[in-house]
Amino acid sequence: MKRQFSYSRTFAVVLARDLKIAFKNKGDIFNPLLFFIIVITLFPLGIGPDLNTLAKIAAGIIWVAAVLSAMLSLERLFKADFDDGSLEQMLLSPQPLTLIIFAKVFAHWLITGLPVILLSPLLALLLNLPDNAYGALMLTLLLGTPILSLVGAIGVALTVALKKGGVLLSLLILPLYIPVLIFSTSAINAASLNMAYDGHLAIISALLATSLTLAPIAIGASLRVSTN
Template identity: 70%
Template structure:
C-alpha cells in the first residue's frame, strides 16, 4: 500500500511541478495557442471569404492547425529536464518511469490541448463551420489531442539528446498523427451532413486507450535509449 501511495504522490508532485513551471514561463502556454489562432485566421485571407468554401475546409483547417500547434509545444516536454539533470534523476528514481512520464504528458495536454479545445469553437465560427458540427469538433479534439501528446512524447523522448532534433521529431511523429487527423475530420464532416459519427469517435477513443496504455512504457524506454 505504501508503494501505491508513493506512486500517486510522485505522479501528482510531477504534474503540479510542470504546471507551475509553465505558468512562470507563460510563453510556453500562449505561443502554441497564438500559432493555432494565426494559422486558422490566415486561411480565409488566403482562400477567400466565400462561406461554402470555408465551411467545406473548416474541419481540416482546424485539425491541421491543432496538430501543428501541438507539435510546436512538444520539444520543450523533456528538454529542460534533460539540460538541468532532472531527467537523469527521474531515470534513477525508484518510482516507475512510465508513471512519471505520464504525469508530464498530462501536464503538457492540460497546458496546450485544453486551451485548443476551448478556443476551437470560436474559430469554427470564423470558418463558417456547420452548426451541427460543433459537438463533433469538441468531441474529436477532446479525444484526439491527448493522443497527439502521448504519441508526440515518444518522438520527443527519442530525440531529447539531439541539439537540433526538431526536423527529425516531425518526421518521426507526423505519420503517427495521420490516423487521428483522418478520423477526426471525417467525424466532423459527417456531423455537418447530419450523418452518424459514432464509429469515428469510437476509433479515436480506442486510439486514446491504446496510447494511454502503451505510450508511457514506450516513452520511458525511449528516454533510457536516448540518454545512454
C-alpha cells in the same frame, strides 16, 4: 495503501512541477495557442470570404492547426529536464517511470491541448462550421489531443539528446498523427451532413486507449536509450 498514496503524491508533485515551470515561462503556454489562433484566422483571409468553401474545409483547418500547435511545444517536453540533469534523476527514481511520464504528458496536454479545445468553438465561427458539427468537433478534440501529446512524447524521447532534433521530430511523428487527423476530420464532416459518426469516434477512442497503454512504455524505453 501507503504505496497508492505515494504513487498519487508522485503524480501530483511531477504535474505541479511541470505546470509551475510552464507558468513561469509564459511562452510555453501562449506561443502554441497564438500559433493555433493565427493559422486559423489566416485561412479566411487567404481563401476568401466564401462561406460555403470555408465550411467545407473547416474541420481540416482546425485539426491541422491543432496538430501543428501541439508539435510547436513538444520539443520542450523533456529537453529542459535533460539539460539540467533532472531527467536522469527521474530515470533513477524508485517511483515507476511510466507514472512520471504520465504526469509530464498530462501537464503538456493541460497546457497545449485543453486551451485548443476551449478556443476551437469560437474560432470555428470564423470558418462557418455548421452548427450540427460543433459536438463532433469537441468530441474529436477531447479524444484526439491526448493522442497528439502521447505519441509526440515518443518522438521527443527519441530525439531529446540531439541538439537540433526539431526537423527529425517532425519526420518521426507527423506520419503517426495521420490516422487521428483523418478520422477526426471525417467525423466532423459526417456530423455536418447529419450522418452518423459513432464509428469514427470509436476508432479514435481505440487509438487513445492504445496510446495510453503503449506510449508510456515506448517513451520510457526511448528515454533510457537516448540518455545512455
